[in-house]
Structure formats: structure tokens, C-alpha cells
Amino acid sequence: MYEFDWSSIPGALPFLWEGMKVSLEITACAVLFGIAWGTLLAMARLSSIKPLAWLAASYVNLFRAIPLVMVLLWFFLIVPQVLRGVFKLDAGTDVRLASALVGFALFEAAYYSEIIRAGIQSVPKGQISAASALGMSYAQAMRLVVLPQAFRNMVPLLLTQAIVLFQDTSLVYVSALADFFGAAYKVGDRDGRLVELLLFAGAVYFVICFAASQAVRRYQKKLNAHVAH
Amino acid sequence: MISIQNVSKHYGAFQVLTDCSTEVNKGEVIVVCGPSGSGKSTLIKCVNGLEPFQSGSITVDGISVGDPKTNLPKLRSRVGMVFQHFELFPHMSITDNLSIAQIKVLGRGKDEATDKGLKLLDRVGLKAHADKFPGQLSGGQQQRVAIARALAMDPICMLFDEPTSALDPEMINEVLDVMVELAQEGMTMMCVTHEMGFARKVANRIVFMDKGQIVEDDDKDSFFGNPRSERARQFLAKILTH
Numbered sequence: 001m002y003e004f005d006w007s008s009i010p011g012a013l014p015f016l017w018e019g020m021k022v023s024l025e026i027t028a029c030a031v032l033f034g035i036a037w038g039t040l041l042a043m044a045r046l047s048s049i050k051p052l053a054w055l056a057a058s059y060v061n062l063f064r065a066i067p068l069v070m071v072l073l074w075f076f077l078i079v080p081q082v083l084r085g086v087f088k089l090d091a092g093t094d095v096r097l098a099s100a101l102v103g104f105a106l107f108e109a110a111y112y113s114e115i116i117r118a119g120i121q122s123v124p125k126g127q128i129s130a131a132s133a134l135g136m137s138y139a140q141a142m143r144l145v146v147l148p149q150a151f152r153n154m155v156p157l158l159l160t161q162a163i164v165l166f167q168d169t170s171l172v173y174v175s176a177l178a179d180f181f182g183a184a185y186k187v188g189d190r191d192g193r194l195v196e197l198l199l200f201a202g203a204v205y206f207v208i209c210f211a212a213s214q215a216v217r218r219y220q221k222k223l224n225a226h227v228a229h
Numbered sequence: 230m231i232s233i234q235n236v237s238k239h240y241g242a243f244q245v246l247t248d249c250s251t252e253v254n255k256g257e258v259i260v261v262c263g264p265s266g267s268g269k270s271t272l273i274k275c276v277n278g279l280e281p282f283q284s285g286s287i288t289v290d291g292i293s294v295g296d297p298k299t300n301l302p303k304l305r306s307r308v309g310m311v312f313q314h315f316e317l318f319p320h321m322s323i324t325d326n327l328s329i330a331q332i333k334v335l336g337r338g339k340d341e342a343t344d345k346g347l348k349l350l351d352r353v354g355l356k357a358h359a360d361k362f363p364g365q366l367s368g369g370q371q372q373r374v375a376i377a378r379a380l381a382m383d384p385i386c387m388l389f390d391e392p393t394s395a396l397d398p399e400m401i402n403e404v405l406d407v408m409v410e411l412a413q414e415g416m417t418m419m420c421v422t423h424e425m426g427f428a429r430k431v432a433n434r435i436v437f438m439d440k441g442q443i444v445e446d447d448d449k450d451s452f453f454g455n456p457r458s459e460r461a462r463q464f465l466a467k468i469l470t471h
Contacts, residue, residue, distance in 0.1 A: 130312060
């Protein structure tokens with residue numbers, strides 16, 4: 001019978017916290033950039049300029065059809081070379097974090113753009129007509145009238161996607177980056193207590209994600225009550 | 230003020246408007262009526278370019294709406310429009326609804342725009358609701374705010390697209406009262422509506438449409454007294470029976 005030994009965890013907490021900071025940093029960056037780039041993609045897909053709509057659709061379909069872990073690996077292999085070339089960094093500079101950030105952001109933008117596209121389409125067309133009739137340009141109508149309403153409707157979905165994204169950050173272990181999962185793995189490997197450390201890491205992910213999704217659910221209820229009013 | 234000449238429009242093979250021509254002179258009130266699907270809403274939306282049309286021409290204050298070189302947003306900012314479903318911006322307070330286009334389109338200062346908005350809100354009898362959101366108002370109140378929002382732009386003419394069709398009966402009069410007052414002050418108005426009481430009271434002319442064509446374009450006394458076409462006679466008989 002396997003004997004559990006949790007003694008290596010307390011001492012490793014500062015190191016694990018460093019890993020958690022990396023995970024949160026990647027999540028936050030991918031969410032912010034993903035929403036910004038995803039909004040542009042969504043507007044391009046809804047555009048009446050056909051080539052633009054086609055390009056955006058291709059981008060979204062491409063990224064949604066390949067596994068995240070492969071995207072991350074490609075970026076781990078390619079982005080460092082590019083960054084070193086462009087910014088003339090010396091070979092020692094650690095660009096793993098940057099490549100992970102770029103990979104996640106570009107990948108998540110494809111998913112965010114689909115959420116945002118649905119959000120934009122959920123705003124009645126009459127709203128654009130009304131904004132146009134008041135003399136607003138298309139860009140003003142989008143920025144002042146459509147997008148604020150679309151985002152308000154989308155907040156729960158965007159947050160849920162952020163929770164999924166937080167879990168997905170564990171995939172950066174392919175680039176040997178010490179995110180929370182990577183840090184836990186390293187500690188477990190070092191002390192020969194892999195089972196305990198991975199169980200602990202799983203529990204932490206569960207607590208954070210479960211609490212966050214409960215919070216989103218509560219927020220959604222409040223939002224629905226507000227709309228019904 | 231508004232001149233519509235031989236305007237035709239089709240969606241694919243479906244002809245929505247066929248060779249429509251009419252005029253709205255400065256200070257005139259024109260009521261456009263007709264059975265549903267007759268193209269009256271489409272016609273009024275062509276006037277400020279919300280709907281494109283394939284042939285003919287529309288000019289507003291001498292500016293051609295269909296000309297690709299025309300600055301449509303600028304022209305629209307001078308033409309007020311009121312919609313069937315109000316289309317207030319639900320994420321903004323009433324005050325912001327009234328001032329946003331003044332600020333962003335006309336470049337007015339925030340204080341000036343807010344003052345102007347509140348003055349017009351007072352005029353439509355809703356000053357007490359300035360800080361509320363559209364969802365907290367009744368349909369009739371929302372439509373009055375929508376009229377005030379359009380007036381805040383100092384329009385040279387107003388377009389009304391079935392402004393009372395989405396309202397409960399007891400709210401129709403409060404909106405019509407505002408429109409009548411506006412007409413009596415000399416505002417140039419083109420109104421798509423079935424409210425024949427309103428038409429009798431303030432309209433100069435009635436345009437009757439059927440199947441995308443303007444069947445009659447006559448002063449109101451001849452239209453109500455002795456409609457020339459069989460189709461208009463039937464229409465009037467139906468809506469005036471009760």
C-alpha cells in the first residue's frame with residue numbers, strides 16, 4: 001500500500017507561489033489580449049468587406065482546429081528565434097514566457113472572437129439604425145452603442161472562458177516553464193513525491209476554478225434579474 | 230425640403246418600391262399610410278439612407294442621398310428619425326441618451342448637450358426621469374424620450390416610422406400629442422402611421438401606398454372625403470369602421 005507523505009509541500013510553498021504567479025500572469029495577459037484581438041476578429045468576420053471576413057474566418061477556424069499544446073510547442077520553437085532576431089537579444093535571455101504569452105493570446109483570440117461575434121449579433125439591429133440615424137459613423141455606433149451592450153451580455157461567457165484558459169495554462173509545461181503545474185511537478189520529481197504534489201496541485205486548481213465559476217454563476221443570476229426588470 | 234423622384238428598390242427579384250415620387254415642402258406634414266408590406270417603412274428609411282435604393286433619386290435640403298460622395302452621417306445628423314421600437318440605448322441613462330450624439334456627432338460640450346437634452350425632456354413632460362434608464366420607462370415614455378433625442382440634434386425635418394404601432398393603446402395619445410405640437414410649431418414631418426385621427430388633425434397631404442407603389446398623393450380632405458382608388462377606399466373602410 002502506497003504511503004502518502006505530504007511533508008515536502010510546506011517548504012515548497014514559496015516556489016509553488018512563484019509558479020502560480022506565472023500561471024496567473026499568462027491567464028491575465030491571454031484574456032486581455034485575446035479579448036482585444038478577438039474583438040477585432042469578430043468585427044472583421046461580420047464586416048461586409050468579403051476578403052477581410054474570409055481572412056478572419058480562416059484564422060478562427062485554423063486555431064480552433066488544432067490542439068493548443070501544438071500551438072504552444074510551435075511558438076516555443078519559433079517565437080524565441082524571431083524575438084532574438086528582431087530585438088537582438090543574446091542567446092541567454094529567457095523568452096519562454098514571452099513565447100507562451102504570444103501563443104496563448106493568439107490561440108485564445110480565436111475562441112474569444114466567436115463569443116464576441118455572438119454577443120455583437122445579440123444586439124438588435126435597430127440599435128445600429130438608431131445610432132446611424134443620429135449621425136454616428138459605423139465605428140462610433142459600434143464603439144458607443146453596440147459593443148458596450150454586447151460585452152455586458154457576454155461577461156459570464158468571457159469569464160467562463162477565462163477559467164478554462166487558467167486550466168489550460170498548465171500546458172506550458174511543454175516549454176519547461178515553471179508555471180504552477182510545472183513548479184509542482186519539479187518539486188515532486190525532486191523529492192520523489194510526484195503523486196502527492198500532483199494531487200495537491202489538482203486540488204488547488206479545483207478550488208480556484210470551482211470558486212470562480214460559482215462566482216460567475218451568481219453574477220449571471222444577478223444580470224438576468226436585472227434584464228428581466 | 231425632401232424630394233423623392235422615381236425611386237425603385239428590390240431585394241433580388243422582389244420589388245419593394247416601384248417608381249415612387251413625392252415631395253415634402255418646408256413646414257409640411259405628410260402622412261404615409263397603406264397596408265402592411267406596402268413599402269412605406271422602406272420608403273421612409275430610404276430618405277435618410279438607412280436603406281439603399283437602386284434607381285431614382287432622393288434629395289434632402291438639396292443634398293442627394295443616393296450619391297456615393299454624400300457624407301451620409303452628416304446628412305443624417307440633420308434629419309431626425311423616430312422608430313417603431315424606440316431604440317433608445319439601454320445601457321445609458323436618459324440624460325446620456327439625449328446628449329451622446331450631440332457630443333460625439335455635433336461636437337457640443339457636455340454641459341451644453343446635457344442642458345439642451347433636459348430642456349427637451351421637460352418639453353415632452355419627462356424631466357423627472359432624467360436619471361433613469363430606458364428599461365425603467367413605459368413604452369410611451371420611451372418614445373417621447375426618443376422624439377426628444379432626435380430634436381436635440383436641431384433637425385431640419387423629422388421622419389417617424391410607425392411611432393405608435395408598438396405601444397399599448399392607452400399610451401398612443403401621449404406620443405401623438407407631442408407630434409401634434411411639433412407639427413403645429415411648423416416642423417417638417419414625414420410620418421408613416423395608421424393614426425388617421427392624427428392625419429386628419431395635422432397632415433397637409435396623405436400618401437397612400439400599396440404593393441410598393443404610391444397609389445395616391447393628395448391633400449387630406451380629398452383623400453378622406455373622396456379617395457380616387459378602389460384600394461384606398463377599401464383601406465379606409467377597414468381602418469375607419471370601428
